[in-house]
């Protein structure tokens with residue numbers, strides 16, 4: 001363990017300390033963890049406290065301390081971006097995910113496919129899938145957002161208001177999507193095992209999650225890199241560590257790609273400019289509402305797109321299937 005002197009007194013009780021100083025890893029309670037960075041909520045200013053990220057050397061993950069899994073009402077404000085109604089294709093990253101989903105769906109056999117969207121809010125992406133693929137016969141949302149339920153149900157999607165860990169069903173799904181979700185949960189291994197158990201024999205999973213082993217993550221490591229999404233990202237991965245956890249959880253990686261992390265770049269750069277006194281970004285005026293944000297985002301999208309063939313970018317997309325048990 002290195003450097004970081006002190007853990008906040010009211011850290012989640014889920015984290016057991018080792019030697020009274022370094023918190024145990026939330027995946028396997030590993031004790032070889034070390035302080036990685038401190039960070040603040042630079043997007044929603046839900047509090048002015050300092051959070052710490054620790055790295056587990058065994059699992060090669062980052063995890064946040066304190067992990068406020070039991071105070072979601074505080075760390076997800078009412079103006080949280082995913083609570084806002086979405087329109088088709090407003091974000092290139094989402095458009096790209098939608099294209100991947102439809103391609104993946106086309107490769108799955110069957111006449112009446114079932115699709116599950118975990119963390120899909122009002123089901124806006126399920127709307128697109130349903131309208132583009134007549135073979136989709138059943139769609140299900142699992143989300144914590146009560147305000148989105150009525151909209152999802154009105155659009156014909158079944159809705160479970162709660163966590164995926166508590167979603168009880170006999171149904172099996174041909175496609176499960178979990179975009180930018182796994183880094184938000186307290187026990188990602190449990191969620192991945194749950195997903196594996198919900199798949200049909202031909203079932204596929206599409207998951208996106210940030211990559212902390214990326215250029216922007218390194219440059220802004222000690223400047224509240226926006227990919228930390230502090231304090232809402234609990235556990236973060238790189239390609240190797242997510243692959244390992246998926247395999248341990250009964251899933252196999254079918255395909256993988258890095259995708260541009262333009263939103264992380266743009267919010268991180270704006271925050272750095274704010275620290276230098278070059279721009280004003282108030283809590284009421286989120287980085288996403290700043291007039292420079294679209295320009296920065298477009299510039300870094302182009303930058304990452306150009307680097308994509310040879311660089312590890314700060315977003316990752318995995319296609320997974322159920323892992324065959326050893327013969």
Ligand SMILES: [Zn+2]
Pocket residue numbers: 025026027028029030056057058059060
């Ligand atoms: Zn670990």
